Each structure stands twice: as C-alpha cells, then as structure tokens.
Amino acid sequence: MINLILFGPPGSGKGTQAAQLVDRYRVLHISTGDLFRYEMGNNTPLGQKAKSFIEKGELVPDEVTIGMLQNKVDAHPEALGYIFDGFPRTIPQAEALDAFLAGRGEAISRLIMLDVPDEEIIQRILGRGATSGRADDLNTGIIQNRIDVYKEQTSPVFDYYASHGKSVKVDGVGSIDAIFDRLCEVVDAI
C-alpha cells in the first residue's frame, strides 16, 4: 500500500494535487478540512464544534480530529492506500496516525511537502476566497493566523517524519501540471 501525507501550508495546493494523485494511483483521498466542511454543512454536533475553531483560524482539538479521521479510514476497508491531506497537523496527530496504521500492519510511505512562500500563499487563499464560500479564506487576519499556526504547531510534523527518513520537499510554485510531475517522481520512486 502507498500511504502518503500531502503536507504544506494552507493554500499550498494540497487539495488540487490530491485530486490528480487519486486519479493516477487509485488511493483514497482523506482531507480533514473537507470532512469538517461536510460536517459544518450538515450542522452536525461535530460540525458545530469544529466551526468555533475553524472560523478563528485555529486547529480543531486533536481528539475530535483523530476520531473523525479513524472513522473515515474504518469506513473504507477496500482502500488500496491513502492520501492524507491536512492531517496530521500536530505531533500528537502524527503519533496517533502512526499507531493507528501500525495496528493495521501499515505505515506512512512518504510525507511530501509542497513548498510555497508566504506572500504567494496569502494571494492564493484570497483568490480562492472570492469563489470558495469559505469564511476562513476571506479575512487576512484569519489567514495570517492559519499561517502562524502552521509554523508553530504543524511544521514540526515535517521534522518528525524526516527523523524517520520519510519527509521530502517539492517546489510548490509553477503550473499545476509541473507540480504534479514533481509529485509523481517522488511517488514513483517509493
């Protein structure tokens, strides 16, 4: 099985690239951001809880996020592998994911980080906000908070998998196709 973590700051293009990777490698795309938006759209108790954090640009608490992720994996026993997008975002999430996969005789194959500079990220997210309907994409204060949270709480996850020899950085600037080619090179080498 190929189990990828698609990693990078908000707005780095994870969702766009994950959709193409799924087509090529036939793995299941699990985006915690998409799962939260689905729950919020249906106004479920989980969605209501997540909303109070997401609208401030903060992370949803680990126990909520980890439980939701495990339910999604458990619901797809047929999956031939996974692309985790937006997860893990903290070290406790990474440890929980490793333990969860180990319990299934699986492991993360690679963490691939899409490397994009801050100025470009803010422009991309504001551009997306104009059409995405995502409240957390419209306000520069919230976007900046998401970037700060990424640097403080999420970027250590890159080092965590690097210490296991699993982290790779890919240039996330360029055309969608050019970036996809770079990602495929990494996946094909696994």
Ligand code: ADP
């Ligand atoms: P982005 O486009 O900023 O990468 P996502 O769509 O992945 O954002 O997630 C949107 C929001 O959902 C995040 O800002 C955060 O509040 C919440 N969220 C998503 N994934 C996680 C996670 N693994 N842990 C905690 N909160 C999360």
